[in-house]
Amino acid sequence: MKEKTSTARIIGTIIFFALKNLLHNVHAAIYLRIFVIPIYNPKIVCLLLYAVETRSLSKVYGNGLKAVDEISIKIEEGEIFGFLGPNGAGKSTTIMVLTTLLKPTSGKAYVAGFDVVMEAKKVRQNIGYVQQESTVDEYLTGRENLELQARLNHIPKNYIKKRIDDIIDLVELSDRQHDAVVTYSGGMRKRLDIAGGLLHRPKVLFLDEPTLGLDIQTRYKIWDYIRNIHKEFGMSIFLTTHYMEEADKLCDNISIIDHGKIKVTGSPKALKNALGNEVVVFEVDSDLKLENLLSELKKLPLVKNVTTERYEITIFSPSGNQVTPKIFELTGKLGVKIESITLTKPTLDDVFLSHTGRELREESEGFNRKKEREKMRRLRA
Amino acid sequence: MIFSDTYTIFWREMKRYRKSRSGVLIRLIQPAVWIIVIGNTFAGTRPLIQSVGFNGSYIEFMAPGVIMLTAIFTSIFGGVNTLWDRRYGFMNKALTSPISRSSIAVGKMLAISLISALQSSLILGIALALGVGIANYLMIIPIMLIVIAFSLGFSGISVIVAATAKSQETFWGVINFLGMPLFMLSPALFPLELLPHWLAFIAKLNPVTYSVLLIREMMTGTAQVFSIAIDVAVICGFVAIMVAFASYAFTREVNKPF
Numbered sequence: 055m056k057e058k059t060s061t062a063r064i065i066g067t068i069i070f071f072a073l074k075n076l077l078h079n080v081h082a083a084i085y086l087r088i089f090v091i092p093i094y095n096p097k098i099v100c101l102l103l104y105a106v107e108t109r110s111l112s113k114v115y116g117n118g119l120k121a122v123d124e125i126s127i128k129i130e131e132g133e134i135f136g137f138l139g140p141n142g143a144g145k146s147t148t149i150m151v152l153t154t155l156l157k158p159t160s161g162k163a164y165v166a167g168f169d170v171v172m173e174a175k176k177v178r179q180n181i182g183y184v185q186q187e188s189t190v191d192e193y194l195t196g197r198e199n200l201e202l203q204a205r206l207n208h209i210p211k212n213y214i215k216k217r218i219d220d221i222i223d224l225v226e227l228s229d230r231q232h233d234a235v236v237t238y239s240g241g242m243r244k245r246l247d248i249a250g251g252l253l254h255r256p257k258v259l260f261l262d263e264p265t266l267g268l269d270i271q272t273r274y275k276i277w278d279y280i281r282n283i284h285k286e287f288g289m290s291i292f293l294t295t296h297y298m299e300e301a302d303k304l305c306d307n308i309s310i311i312d313h314g315k316i317k318v319t320g321s322p323k324a325l326k327n328a329l330g331n332e333v334v335v336f337e338v339d340s341d342l343k344l345e346n347l348l349s350e351l352k353k354l355p356l357v358k359n360v361t362t363e364r365y366e367i368t369i370f371s372p373s374g375n376q377v378t379p380k381i382f383e384l385t386g387k388l389g390v391k392i393e394s395i396t397l398t399k400p401t402l403d404d405v406f407l408s409h410t411g412r413e414l415r416e417e418s419e420g421f422n423r424k425k426e427r428e429k430m431r432r433l434r435a
Numbered sequence: 436m437i438f439s440d441t442y443t444i445f446w447r448e449m450k451r452y453r454k455s456r457s458g459v460l461i462r463l464i465q466p467a468v469w470i471i472v473i474g475n476t477f478a479g480t481r482p483l484i485q486s487v488g489f490n491g492s493y494i495e496f497m498a499p500g501v502i503m504l505t506a507i508f509t510s511i512f513g514g515v516n517t518l519w520d521r522r523y524g525f526m527n528k529a530l531t532s533p534i535s536r537s538s539i540a541v542g543k544m545l546a547i548s549l550i551s552a553l554q555s556s557l558i559l560g561i562a563l564a565l566g567v568g569i570a571n572y573l574m575i576i577p578i579m580l581i582v583i584a585f586s587l588g589f590s591g592i593s594v595i596v597a598a599t600a601k602s603q604e605t606f607w608g609v610i611n612f613l614g615m616p617l618f619m620l621s622p623a624l625f626p627l628e629l630l631p632h633w634l635a636f637i638a639k640l641n642p643v644t645y646s647v648l649l650i651r652e653m654m655t656g657t658a659q660v661f662s663i664a665i666d667v668a669v670i671c672g673f674v675a676i677m678v679a680f681a682s683y684a685f686t687r688e689v690n691k692p693f
Binding site for chain 2: 115150153154155156157175178179181183185186187188189191193194198202203205206207208234250
């Protein structure tokens with residue numbers, strides 16, 4: 055049995071690489087799903103069927119900082135995947151490894167079915183990368199910027215014009231396409247950046263904080279664009295963001311990363327449900343008996359999790375209605391006065407905080423100059 | 436593919452240059468001051484220069500030097516936008532696209548050398564307007580070709596320093612440290628024959644020396660086939676080494692975290 059498996063492994067791998075090189079794209083994975091898997095051991099190829107897959111991926115910087123620590127993620131084709139985490143959690147490093155800008159220290163990463171180290175060039179042909187800061191050339195016109203992007207990505211000459219016309223319509227910049235980008239607003243620049251990332255129809259699109267520093271109206275508009283392009287081109291999207299609302303609205307699945315490790319993965323809905331379907335938040339008048347109260351609260355039935363912030367106590371529960379009277383009972387017994395109480399549904403913010411904690415990130419510890427410089431760059435951009 | 440990739444980067448750099456026209460004139464001021472002020476200050480050294488066989492005024496002697504001064508500084512400063520590109524993300528955009536790393540370096544260098552030749556030709560124009568003679572106006576074409584080739588080599592230095600330096604301060608420190616001595620240690624302002632032996636020896640190791648001599652001989656029409664061959668060989672060797680080394684160093688540096 056064991057021997058058969060290893061033969062199948064070899065044959066499967068050979069067929070996979072043959073298909074991959076012939077077709078130059080991730081569709082090889084689909085053919086494999088149809089033809090190869092039923093015949094051979096599915097284990098051989100399933101690892102190559104994802105739009106993005108990492109296996110125990112780690113990145114340690116020269117100063118010994120372990121920015122990414124053994125993370126394993128799987129992103130299906132056509133999925134919008136949200137990658138969330140506090141500042142300095144390792145999001146940017148992960149993106150840089152997946153876009154071939156950095157080499158991982160250990161572990162494997164596959165994007166569009168190609169190894170990011172061994173087949174970096176193939177990966178680059180299949181990805182679009184929209185960076186956090188605006189990367190358009192200010193003194194060039196919008197159209198010239200897209201032309202540059204098209205040439206960088208080897209779009210055949212006779213396609214360039216049409217592709218640009220299409221994409222510029224999609225992001226509603228056609229009336230300003232011949233103006234220098236220096237005259238564009240922040241939202242327009244972002245749209246141009248996203249358009250540039252889409253021009254060559256990538257299999258996987260990386261969006262690094264696409265709405266950072268934009269006003270609410272523009273942010274909603276950008277979400278619409280992201281949904282539209284996803285509908286139109288059906289590529290996988292790898293999205294990092296600080297805005298939980300954004301992840302909630304756009305993503306099929308999210309992972310929360312902190313201190314270089316994946317804390318939790320799942321659909322936004324599943325993660326919220328895991329916390330309990332309801333949240334009770336109440337404020338007490340003093341912190342005298344807080345410790346006592348907390349330990350008693352945790353013992354209550356139907357209480358999944360309790361967090362505090364000064365006088366404010368948050369309780370996650372599958373049934374808030376039943377927990378609320380018990381809270382009154384308990385506080386009455388301990389002589390603690392409740393100032394206010396509310397019953398809500400958990401948001402992704404709650405999920406995020408429950409997995410990453412409330413303490414502020416000290417970016418100075420170990421991050422030093424490099425991190426500082428990056429921060430400055432973001433401020434300026 | 437590598438040629439079209441290189442052309443893509445070259446195209447982008449030239450677009451950017453064309454949109455920042457105000458810089459062109461500002462950068463001409465310094466060499467123009469050199470040619471007018473230094474050219475006239477040392478007018479009295481004419482007998483000295485004639486003693487080593489140069490039949491012309493001092494300003495005619497130093498005009499090729501100032502053309503090279505323009506070329507040196509335009510090309511050696513030219514790589515600074517590599518730092519901006521890395522800071523503002525264009526570099527990452529180019530690095531995550533399928534074009535090769537060395538075509539980014541070479542595309543930049545080609546653009547810098549063409550810009551440098553354009554600047555130098557303006558200085559040549561100023562020199563001619565100031566009454567500097569040229570034996571044959573057709574010579575302007577090979578002179579410009581030499582400037583382009585030479586600048587290509589020098590832009591390599593600039594790209595290497597910019598890719599290695601992580602900050603503007605380091606870049607300007609290193610570049611200023613390199614630029615002036617390279618110009619001074621050449622027969623740009625004073626004939627080699629009149630220098631102390633050790634200085635003349637150092638100057639002969641400097642590629643600027645060969646370019647200055649070549650341009651000077653072409654302008655006065657006294658070029659010998661043998662000396663041209665040596666000068667051209669030295670310049671070509673220098674350019675080949677710099678292009679190879681710059682694309683190697685650039686590729687290595689951009690793969691490190693910035």
